[in-house]
Amino acid sequence: MIKTAPATTASARIRGAFSEGRLTWSGLALTVFSILVYLFLYVPIVILVIFSFTRDEFGVRWTGFTFDWYIRLFNNPRMMGAAWNTLVVATVSTIVSTIIGTLLAMAMERYRFRGRNAIEGLIYLPIVVPEIVMAVALLAFSAIIFDVIRMVTGEVLRRNLATVTIGHIAFSISFVVVVVRTSLKNFDRRLEEAAADLGADSWNIFWRITFPLILPGIIGGALLAFTLSLDDFIISLFLSGPGTSLLPVEVYNRVRRAITPEINAISTLMLILSMALVALSQVLQRRR
Amino acid sequence: MATIQQQQQRRDRIRLALLLTPGLLWLLLFFALPLVIIFLYSFMTNDALGRVVYEPTLNNYITIFTQSLYVNAYWRSIWTSVLTTVICLLIGYPLAVFIARSPQQWRMPLLMLILIPFWTNFLVRIYAWQIILANNGIINSFLEIIGIGRLTLLNTEGATLIGLIYGELPFMVLPLYAAIDRFDFTLMEAAADLGANKVQAFLRIMLPMTMPGIVAGSVLVFIPTLGQFVVSELLGGAKVDYLGNLIQRLFLRANPINWPLGSAMAVLMMLVLLVLIMMYFRVTSEEER
Amino acid sequence: MSDSIAIELCDVVKRFGDVVAVDHVNLQIRDGEFFSLLGPSGCGKTSTLRMIAGFELPTAGSILIHGREMGITPPHLRPVNTVFQSYALFPHMTVAQNVAFGLEMRKTPKAEIARQVKEALELVRLSGLEDRRPRQLSGGQQQRVALARALVNHPEVLLLDEPLGALDQKLRKEMQLELKSLQARVGITFVFVTHDQEEALTMSDRIAVMNKGKLLQVGTPTEIYERPNCRFVADFIGETNFIDGVVIGRDGNYTVLETPEGLRLRGLAARPLSDGTAVTYSIRPEKVRLLAPNGELPPNGLAGTVMTVNYIGSDTRITVRINDQRTIDIWEQNTRSTLDRDEYWQPGEAAVIVCPPDNALVLSE
Ligand SMILES: Nc1ncnc2c1ncn2[C@@H]1O[C@H](COP(=O)(O)OP(=O)(O)OP(=O)(O)O)[C@@H](O)[C@H]1O
Ligand SMILES: [Mg+2]
Numbered sequence: 001m002i003k004t005a006p007a008t009t010a011s012a013r014i015r016g017a018f019s020e021g022r023l024t025w026s027g028l029a030l031t032v033f034s035i036l037v038y039l040f041l042y043v044p045i046v047i048l049v050i051f052s053f054t055r056d057e058f059g060v061r062w063t064g065f066t067f068d069w070y071i072r073l074f075n076n077p078r079m080m081g082a083a084w085n086t087l088v089v090a091t092v093s094t095i096v097s098t099i100i101g102t103l104l105a106m107a108m109e110r111y112r113f114r115g116r117n118a119i120e121g122l123i124y125l126p127i128v129v130p131e132i133v134m135a136v137a138l139l140a141f142s143a144i145i146f147d148v149i150r151m152v153t154g155e156v157l158r159r160n161l162a163t164v165t166i167g168h169i170a171f172s173i174s175f176v177v178v179v180v181r182t183s184l185k186n187f188d189r190r191l192e193e194a195a196a197d198l199g200a201d202s203w204n205i206f207w208r209i210t211f212p213l214i215l216p217g218i219i220g221g222a223l224l225a226f227t228l229s230l231d232d233f234i235i236s237l238f239l240s241g242p243g244t245s246l247l248p249v250e251v252y253n254r255v256r257r258a259i260t261p262e263i264n265a266i267s268t269l270m271l272i273l274s275m276a277l278v279a280l281s282q283v284l285q286r287r288r
Numbered sequence: 289m290a291t292i293q294q295q296q297q298r299r300d301r302i303r304l305a306l307l308l309t310p311g312l313l314w315l316l317l318f319f320a321l322p323l324v325i326i327f328l329y330s331f332m333t334n335d336a337l338g339r340v341v342y343e344p345t346l347n348n349y350i351t352i353f354t355q356s357l358y359v360n361a362y363w364r365s366i367w368t369s370v371l372t373t374v375i376c377l378l379i380g381y382p383l384a385v386f387i388a389r390s391p392q393q394w395r396m397p398l399l400m401l402i403l404i405p406f407w408t409n410f411l412v413r414i415y416a417w418q419i420i421l422a423n424n425g426i427i428n429s430f431l432e433i434i435g436i437g438r439l440t441l442l443n444t445e446g447a448t449l450i451g452l453i454y455g456e457l458p459f460m461v462l463p464l465y466a467a468i469d470r471f472d473f474t475l476m477e478a479a480a481d482l483g484a485n486k487v488q489a490f491l492r493i494m495l496p497m498t499m500p501g502i503v504a505g506s507v508l509v510f511i512p513t514l515g516q517f518v519v520s521e522l523l524g525g526a527k528v529d530y531l532g533n534l535i536q537r538l539f540l541r542a543n544p545i546n547w548p549l550g551s552a553m554a555v556l557m558m559l560v561l562l563v564l565i566m567m568y569f570r571v572t573s574e575e576e577r
Numbered sequence: 578m579s580d581s582i583a584i585e586l587c588d589v590v591k592r593f594g595d596v597v598a599v600d601h602v603n604l605q606i607r608d609g610e611f612f613s614l615l616g617p618s619g620c621g622k623t624s625t626l627r628m629i630a631g632f633e634l635p636t637a638g639s640i641l642i643h644g645r646e647m648g649i650t651p652p653h654l655r656p657v658n659t660v661f662q663s664y665a666l667f668p669h670m671t672v673a674q675n676v677a678f679g680l681e682m683r684k685t686p687k688a689e690i691a692r693q694v695k696e697a698l699e700l701v702r703l704s705g706l707e708d709r710r711p712r713q714l715s716g717g718q719q720q721r722v723a724l725a726r727a728l729v730n731h732p733e734v735l736l737l738d739e740p741l742g743a744l745d746q747k748l749r750k751e752m753q754l755e756l757k758s759l760q761a762r763v764g765i766t767f768v769f770v771t772h773d774q775e776e777a778l779t780m781s782d783r784i785a786v787m788n789k790g791k792l793l794q795v796g797t798p799t800e801i802y803e804r805p806n807c808r809f810v811a812d813f814i815g816e817t818n819f820i821d822g823v824v825i826g827r828d829g830n831y832t833v834l835e836t837p838e839g840l841r842l843r844g845l846a847a848r849p850l851s852d853g854t855a856v857t858y859s860i861r862p863e864k865v866r867l868l869a870p871n872g873e874l875p876p877n878g879l880a881g882t883v884m885t886v887n888y889i890g891s892d893t894r895i896t897v898r899i900n901d902q903r904t905i906d907i908w909e910q911n912t913r914s915t916l917d918r919d920e921y922w923q924p925g926e927a928a929v930i931v932c933p934p935d936n937a938l939v940l941s942e
Binding site: 190191193194198199200201204208212 | 630631632651652653654657658659661663665666667668669678679682683726727730
């Protein structure tokens, strides 16, 4: 997501002052401060991981190593069901929002048309609207839709995985658009002209030239959408129905009652998954 | 000639429509329309069973502005968000400077260490603090050993604040880093050369030039903090109500649930943000002039 | 060189909003010729080329390739290929894949593609670099890949938009010669866009000079240099001295003009001009002769004083003031080897300038 601009020689020299060992007092203070901030960021995570292996049944102090909590976790159908639901929702939401978002990004980047600014606003709004507002709005909307369906067909529907997925797609689209647009902006359109010049029709131009070159951006958008969906708690809480809960909601419900090492274990696993996704997105970005 | 252009225009218009329609429909149907609905709901009332009664009224807004429960929640939420944003800025800015000025080969790894929490489940990271702050958790164990004795750390407003700062800090650092990395530090030398001291150089040169990053980071921290309810529930023990807690309760748990009142609160929260975002655009457009 | 027409532009106009990029251009490019479009920045060269390639459609007028009206034919169906200014090589493909792209689009059999790609890379002397990515090539090598990628399709016409613009001076000179000999070997019509007059003169069979969207003159390099048809062309190509005046009559083959100071000069006009027409007298510095004064002025002679003398090796460049308002530049070739300063003109010396009327032009507008 963040690209490092090549440093100008001048600022590189100043930055170099650090490695040249000319440590000033302010530089030292800054370094110590930054180390403390990094510790602040990582100590809780490390403790969480450590305490997923403790024997202590409250999971808050170290009383010896055990792997039991993971085994229990894998034998807990509720948790495993929620994990499965989460993966299904994230996968569907990623596929749909990536496709829709990519199309939208193409439209916004490639065309000038009336109402473009309004659409621009509509695309960016989900990023700035607090998630809880979006969640209650979708909840109210789904209730109305269900009422209408009940009145028309007599069928009684309840919130389920589909409602959650729809909500996840609604906020993921915007993020996909942002990421894909960046790679479309960096794309040199003369390559498309060159392809046309060499006899490629618009189908071939898109699949042989445009698509391969913006693919890293699309994958970046997809990974972001996947992570957002995996991590989402608020919309999941409001839109999932009874018996179809997602992992973050399940964790939340358990945590509100008590800390258990089983939660430490599932949290550790979620952590590892997130790290794998960051690593993946970084590897893909490097390749560009 | 006209027909050539007409043909091309028609082809372009069809393509554009195909590209726009799915996304536009989705956002209108599952984002814009629901927002309109809660806006309308905010002017409705409720029956004893929690069902929405379609009778236009301003009562919800009157309730929010007169009952101390709601007024306090607003102030508490806004104040906490401001505090969180400012502290994140004070921590994040030096950190971003540190990353931007460390040797080239260290910068990416240092940035990755910020990215990992950025991509990690918020709930999980907040939960980690429960373990740390718990009554029989490691801090208290340590305090016991050195003879101070246990303190109540969890379920306090301080714990809420720590959790919020911890959760939102990466969202502040990343945009700040992007802005500071672009900043040319020779400008600071130029300012010094022209007789500015370090503080003056920072205030007159670096601060204005990195303002976009400051503003972006602040918006990214402020918005979710304003609507949060998880942190105050998990770390604050739900002892005091923030906006998010009230809305969540009104929509899901209250007896009876009261969607119109909850909607009015959500609408007002949007309003606060709208004002802020307008201020943001005013600031940035003046910045450009 | 056959005389059939490869490309014909009939009254072509291109407007971008209020900007008229190409203004009623009529042009015929012959089969097998090396044809250059020359003009200053923004004069509409690229726009013209892009309309031939099909990236832009003319606002009015028509474009014919080998007699076929192009109309709205999209680029991929036109029998031309383009070498882009920045090469536009596909960064995700190897050199070989780049070159093969056009053939693949035409569903050429695999074995045939391999053979032709090899041949094309040999033609541009790039054998051995098949598996490199464009990023791993030097500017000159990328240039050659772009050439091979276009030539491998055997286009009826090859369009080149300032293909040498991004190269350094030395490489540029090398590539000019190479491109010229390549064109002679493959025999394909080249339409070459450049704003470098020297480049156009050395490479082209014929040149079209454009300015502000208008086509000013089409001709061989010699015609363009020796017989420019207007002040702009004379000024844009090479160096020249301009003297403004009005036509006052004719003298045999020559047209006579008078300057505001009353000097009378004779020269060649492209067409008969009526008396009183405002004209510009144009004579190239190397065509002016400089004599020592000996009493009376020779025909078409002007008396003056040497102002500056610059020795630049092959030439000596002299500026002579002929009156308060006017100076004339003269380039004299240093035909004799000598260290004797007296052999050269000295500043302050009186001198007589002679403009041979056969070497001087009377230009209208
Ligand atoms: N797509 C476009 N939209 C608007 N104006 C354009 C466009 N393309 C070209 N123009 C305008 O048309 C005129 C001619 O442009 P063109 O690119 O053909 O010039 P050129 O001779 O190739 O110049 P250069 O040597 O700088 O490449 C210019 O004034 C240019 O600004
Ligand atoms: Mg051009």
